[in-house]
Amino acid sequence: MWHGTTTTGATLYWAVLYILNYPDVAARARDQITDYLLQLEDRNSSAGAGDTSSPTAKIEIPAYFKAFIHEVQRCANICPLSMAHAVAKEKFLKGYRVPGDAVILPNLDSLMMDEDIWGDPEVFRPERFLNSDGKLSVPTEFIPFFIGIRNCPASSIAQNILLTNLIYILYHFDLEPEVQGQVPPMVRQKGLIPMPKDFKIKFIPRR
Numbered sequence: 001m002w003h004g005t006t007t008t009g010a011t012l013y014w015a016v017l018y019i020l021n022y023p024d025v026a027a028r029a030r031d032q033i034t035d036y037l038l039q040l041e042d043r044n045s046s047a048g049a050g051d052t053s054s055p056t057a058k059i060e061i062p063a064y065f066k067a068f069i070h071e072v073q074r075c076a077n078i079c080p081l082s083m084a085h086a087v088a089k090e091k092f093l094k095g096y097r098v099p100g101d102a103v104i105l106p107n108l109d110s111l112m113m114d115e116d117i118w119g120d121p122e123v124f125r126p127e128r129f130l131n132s133d134g135k136l137s138v139p140t141e142f143i144p145f146f147i148g149i150r151n152c153p154a155s156s157i158a159q160n161i162l163l164t165n166l167i168y169i170l171y172h173f174d175l176e177p178e179v180q181g182q183v184p185p186m187v188r189q190k191g192l193i194p195m196p197k198d199f200k201i202k203f204i205p206r207r
């Protein structure tokens with residue numbers, strides 16, 4: 001339970017900081033979300049008025065908004081060492097000997113911040129998760145939930161928590177620094193789940 005709330009909470013803290021530090025990205029994500037919610041509302045009200053012409057038409061969550069969340073997860077990398085693993089007995093892997101009982105800490109940055117894969121890994125750029133048709137395209141090296149049979153069993157739950165909370169925040173609130181003009185910096189604290197340095201912001205209702 002601790003793991004689930006801390007990880008999703010930490011990602012949301014970072015997402016809020018990225019919203020404040022990248023207003024153009026946030027504005028584009030919000031525009032898409034607003035369109036998406038209006039389409040849902042239209043469909044629901046036509047269904048309520050007896051129009052059953054396309055009741056099951058799927059309205060997709062917009063790709064750029066999903067890409068924004070992926071980029072927050074890649075850059076924030078809130079489980080940088082995943083979880084400790086161990087081998088039950090001595091193993092050989094690609095010429096390396098792994099002694100029995102060795103504790104292994106994966107380093108997720110080694111893929112999520114690899115220049116050969118991302119080109120400009122230090123830059124916050126959600127577009128990197130969109131293909132030339134504007135559809136979401138996620139490289140296999142995106143591994144915030146790790147890989148293999150022991151990867152995070154709740155990755156879909158976690159992604160849904162991030163989606164619903166960020167849709168709600170972007171649609172209902174304008175975020176502003178506590179002191180006008182002083183956007184909280186993105187300072188990473190040390191820890192197994194690195195949180196940003198404490199900050200205060202204003203949530204201003206939009207409607």
Ligand code: HEM
Binds near residue numbers: 004079147152153157
């Ligand atoms: C953004 C949110 C989350 C991230 C980034 C995340 C990431 C991870 C990572 C990296 C691991 C370690 C995998 C490994 O090294 O093998 C893990 C394991 C695990 N996660 Fe998550 N997680 C998140 C949310 C959640 C939530 C919400 C739950 C529960 C509702 C959850 C339940 C678990 C459990 C039970 C394990 C241990 C699995 C095992 O030992 O086999 N996680 N998670």
